Amino acid sequence: MTLTSTARRLRRPMIRERRRETWYAIAFVAPAAIGFLVFYLFPAIRGVWLSFTNYDLFSSGEFVGGANYAQIVDDKVFWNALLVTAEYVVINIGLQTAVALLMAVLMQRLAKSLVIRGILLVPYMVSGVVVALLWQWLLDYQIGIVNNALDFVGLPRQSFFGDPALAIVTVALINVWKSMGYTALLLFAGLQAIPKDVYEAAAIDGASEAKAFWRVSLPLLRPVLALVLIVSLIGSFQIFDTIAVTTKGGPVNATRVIYYYIYDLAFNRYDFGYASAIALVLFVILLGITLIQLRITRANKSDLA
Amino acid sequence: MTTIATPRRRFRIGRAGAWVLVGVFILITLFPFYWMLRTSFSTNGALPSHSNSLLPAEGTLDAYRRVLGLSSVSEALEKGGSTASVDFWLYLRNSFIVAISTTVVQTLFSALAAYAFARLRWPGRNVVFTIFLSALMVPPIFTTLPNFILIRDLGLLNTFLGIVLPNLLMSPFAVFFLRQFFLNISTEIEEAARLDGAGHLRTFFRVIVPMSAAPITTLAILTYVAAWNDYFWPLLVGQDENVRVLTVALGIFKAQTPNGGGPDWSGLMAATVIAALPVVILFTLLGRRVINSIQFSGVK
Amino acid sequence: MKWRKSAAVAAAALTAAGVLAGCGSSDSDSGSGSGSGGKVDLSYWLWDANQQPGYQKCAEAFTAANPNISVTVKQYGWDDYWSSITTGLVSGTAPDVFTNHASYFPTFVDKHQILPIDDEKVDLSAYQAGLPELWVGTDGKRYGLPKDNGLVGLYANDGLLKDAGKTAADLANLTWNPTDGGTFEQLIAHLTVDKAGKRGDQPGFDKGKVAVYGLGLNGAGDGSGETIWAQYALSNGWQYYSGSTSKPVFNYNDPKFTDTLKWFKGLSDKGFMPSLKVASSGIGMQASYGAGKYAMTTDGVWSAKSYFELKDVKTTIAPLPTGPAGRQSTTNALGDAVTATTKHPAEAKKLLVFLGGKDCQSIVAKEGVVLPAITSAIEEAKATFKTNGIDIQPFLEPKTSIEPVVPQWADAMAIFKPAMEAFLNGQTQADSFVGVNDQINALYK
Known part of the structure; x- marks a missing residue:
């Protein structure tokens, strides 16, 4: 009896407290929620609706059922775009992560200088359009300094943007250049968070630098790595400005990534309904990838503890 | 003696190699920016024929004057620029x-x-x-x-x-x-x-x-x-x-026409330098704080 | 600053002239449009920065003649231009009048985004033959007036010609055919030099190590092939399409077209012209030409000014070669359009007619950037080009064909462009255009 009454006595302010907390939560979330509803959810729902119409920007469009989705199934350009995007993401993320890891380790073990870290961050500060234009100029077949340098040391000139086998790699490399320093800095920060004594212990055990990296740094870095990966992966799938500036999807369809294809359909060919359907497919793909990644992150939590 | 010297030498070579790697990363990061500066101090007409020179082609401040609207429209057009005078x-x-x-x-x-x-x-x-x-x-x-x-x-x-x-x-x-x-x-x-x-x-x-x-x-x-x-x-x-x-x-300094007639390269690069300057200055002033702020001590 | 001052003086002079001469006409103005007598401000957009000063002066002249209408001129780069026009039309924030392009025009007519100007009185015979038809929509209504004449010519690097022992006179009467390329190909071969200094027509020429290509290449182009392959196909007796503009039947499966393309690609295979891979990898043909990597290029009259601005390269302009069906060039004209979203249709149409008319085109001609479409201004343009050291007579020599202006061009090009790139890259054969042609023609059934 007495036990339950104390419990009840305790519970009442707790319920009141809970309710108070809920109100606070609503107040805290409200501004962001308004932004979310008005500028993300509403247009997204509208996009879903448009994907079932033949909307062409200028007239309101008629309901066409699943016609757009049926069209996707047979659209070779779409499937190719998906493939090209995957290719880009793998090269971009793979290389960027590897290079950034190397840079981060170098910064941590060798060059802790703030100036060096500052320098490596600079490309990230420049807009994507400018980066693309700059590299288009640097990599020009005839007068680009990179090809002139290749020529100078006796190597053949490369058509970085014109060769179907090279174009998507080039675009991926440009974006690796843009964000490798930034990613490295994030990973460096992650490395810094690893307690020193873990390394000392490894050193006492006689582990080499390489061994310390594989056995200590990498496993302990995994949650940070996962966080960085989620964000850069979503960004990577939405690669657009580099391609819009340099190759415009060519040669043939070698760099026609999904996002550029959507843009082209919507704003050049005014096929907004179909573009919306493809955008929705892209959304579902990204959602799937993120959910898988989040699961992996969660699984990693135990690793760290 | 020798037994100690070998790993140490290997260590030293490794360290030197690592420093070289750091140098390469810095070079790769900075060279395009040097090229941006170099282009911005060049004239458009001379850029193609001076493509092998590491120095500005016909060093000039014209591009900056153009971007900042200090040169007249007809003058800017003569230099291969656009009519954009920028306030x-x-x-x-x-x-x-x-x-x-x-x-x-x-x-x-x-x-x-x-x-x-x-x-x-x-x-x-x-x-x-x-x-x-x-x-x-x-x-x-x-x-x-x-x-x-x-x-x-x-x-x-x-x-x-x-x-x-x-x-x-x-x-x-x-x-x-x-x-x-x-x-x-x-x-x-x-x-x-x-x-x-x-x-x-x-x-x-x-x-x-x-x-x-x-x-x-x-x-x-x-x-x-x-x-x-x-x-x-x-x-x-x-x-x-x-x-x-x-x-x-x-x-406006980007491509003007659909075919041929590329951008006003020196103007574009000068414009980029100018647009980036405020960010770079801010970054230099707050540098230490910004870079140190990127931390993950909390993530689990 | 200097320009602004002189423009202000010019504007003041024009205003004075307008006041003196236009008292009567301003009365009729108020009758035609803004009866309320209130001031109207029109906006006008264009993408070509080189033409902005000319049209700025035109706008001022227009206001001088119509004091109750002011005009704001704005310029955007090509890509931004079209996204701004599109979103502007969708949201009702588009300019009143804008420079239109043939590839967008039929779509805007289809979607009722621009207004016909049939109710305006215009003397179409004042324009060079064929050009006014460009701006008639598939519905038979007129939507704009031609402003320039986009002819194509041959640009050659003087220094490289001299090195090869050739002069401008050798370029004047070139012949071409799809079988062996005629004297045109002989010249291209002779102007091509490999790294060892061997010319393209000499034994031992190494096509894998070319230092200077005889002819430049400006990408694969779209279905009009403007400046790239169209002049050869047309001079081989080919035509873009038969039938009407609303239901065109394209001829990309015609042997006259595929033979031309086989020859064209052959130039790359022989090392006389860069491959598409090389040509499309960088910042453009003009830059490579300016660096002395291309001895000749085919390019439009609108580019003449920038060719002559190149340092260290002197340029000679020659007419295109004569093919089995004569000397042929594509032509294309820009024209203005009045948006359906304008609040002042009467004034906007008036501006459009003024910008395409004699007075404005004479101002534009004096800027020496483009060749005007209106016959009366041609001599003025020639004279201006001449003072800049440019002889544009060679552009006027070929017969002309108008580039296709048909609906769904963007959809057709989504099929055509990758196919052309694949062909020039050697991934497909010329006969692949039979299937491409069927796909494109299916769009119009």
Whole structure:
């Protein structure tokens, strides 16, 4: 009896407290929620609706059922775009992560200088359009300094943007250049968070630098790595400005990534309904990838503890 | 002796190799910027024929004069430039207004929401968060057109509010990023503050924010850079002289015609240098703080 | 600053002239449009920065003649231009009048985004033959007036010609055919030099190590092939399409077209012209030409000014070669359009007619950037080009064919462009255009 009454006595302010907390939560979330509803959810729902119409920007469009989705199934350009995007993401993320890891380790073990870290961050500060234009100029077949340098040391000139086998790699490399320093800095920060004594212990055990990296740094870095990966992966799938500036999807369809294809359909060919359907497919793909990644992150939590 | 010397020498070679690697990374990072500077001090007519020279082709400040609107239109056209005379200080002011207001307001509201998602207990919290998170995956192309029409219907075209509004209240990335940090702040400190009678708002500002100064600064910098470099949206919404931001004004230096007639390269590079300068200066002034702020001590 | 002052003086002079001469006409103005007598401000957009000063002066002249209408001229780069026009049309914030392009025109007519100007009185015989038809929509209504004449010519690097022992006179009467390329190909071969200094027509020429290509290449181009392959196909007796503009039947499967393309690609295979891979990898043909990597290029008259601005390269302009069906060039004209979203249709149409008319085109001609479409201004343009050291007579020599202006061009090009790139890259054969042609023609059934 007495036990339950104390419990009840305790519970009442707790319920009141809970309710108070809920109100606070609503107040805290409200501004962001308004932004979310008005500028993300509403247009997204509208996009879903448009994907079932033949909307062409200028007239309101008629309901066409699943016609757009049926069209996707047979659209070779779409499937190719998906493939090209995957290719880009793998090269971009793979290389960027590897290079950034190397840079981060170098910064941590060798060059802790703030100036060096500052320098490596600079490309990230420049807009994507400018980066693309700059590299288009640097990599020009005839007068680009990179090809002139290749020529100078006796190597053949490369058509970085014109060769179907090279174009998507080039675009991926440009974006690796843009964000490798930034990613490295994030990973460096992650490395810094690893307690020193873990390394000392490894050193006492006689582990080499390489061994310390594989056995200590990498496993302990995994949650940070996962966080960085989620964000850069979503960004990577939405690669657009580099391609819009340099190759415009060519040669043939070698760099026609999904996002550029959507843009082209919507704003050049005014096929907004179909573009919306493809955008929705892209959304579902990204959602799937993120959910898988989040699961992996969660699984990693135990690793760290 | 020899048994000790061998690993040490190997160690030294390894160290030297590592330093070389650092040097290569720095070179790869900086060389394109040198090329940008070099091009900006060149004349358009001479650029193709001087492609092997590491120095500016016919070194000149013309491109900068053109960008800053110091040379006449016909003079600029003769140099292969465009007619764009840029009211630099006005556009700089506009860019600052847009970037700073976006950064401050978005970071604040995103942090509040992230706090609610991370530390407050309320029904439906995880569901709402997942929905928020999904916004991260909505392709921006989806939202651009409806948002544009909305801004027009609100009568906000060619206003600062119209330019910043879609990004003002939240960014899914910011909420996601900050929640990750808030989750890991020790509950004890927070509870101690609560026992002292601090409300949620007070706890947030007095405990959570100071403890997360590093990630919040990191996020603010990222938001600032993104807002500063944003191009397509302000191009659509802010064409009016009084609200035009630097990137939009400098977009004029991009390709002029569909076939042939590439951009005004030296003008474009000069414009880029000028547009990047405020960010670089800010970065140099705050350098230590910015770089050190990027930390992950909390993530688990 | 200097320009602004002189423009202000000019504007003041024009205003004075307008006041003196236009008292009567301003009365009729108020009758035609803004009866309220209130001031109207029109906006006008264009993408070509080189033409902006000319049209700025035109706008001022227009206001001088119509004091109650002011005009704001704005310029955007090509890509931004079209996204701004599109969103502007969708949201009602588009300019009143804008420079239109043939590839967008039929779509805007289809979607009722621009207004016909049939109710305006215009003397179409004032324009060079064929050009006014460009701006008639598939519905038979007129939507704009031609402003320039986009003819194509041969640009050659003087220094490289001299090195090869050739003069401008050797370029004047070139012949071409799809079998062996005629004297045109002989010249291209002779102007091509490999790294060892061997010319393309000499034994031992190494096509894998070319230092200077005889002819430049400006990408694969779209279905009009403007400046790239169209002049050869047309001079081989080929035509873009038969039938009407609303239901065109394209001829990309015609042997006259595929033979031309086989020859064209052959130039790359022989090392006389860069491969598409090389040509499309960088910042453009003009830059490579300016660096002395291309001895000749085929390019439009609108580019003449920038060729002559190149340092260290002197340029000679020659007419295109004569093919089995004569000397042929594509032509294309820009024209203005009045948006359906304008609040002042009467004033906007008036501006459009003024911008395409004699007075404005004479101002534009004096800027020496483009060749005007209106016959009366040609001599003025020639004279201006001449003072800049440019002889544009060679552009006027070929017979002309108008590039296709048909609906769904963007959809057709989504099929055509990758196919052309694949062909020039050697991934497909010329007969692949039979299937491509069927796909494109299916769009119009």
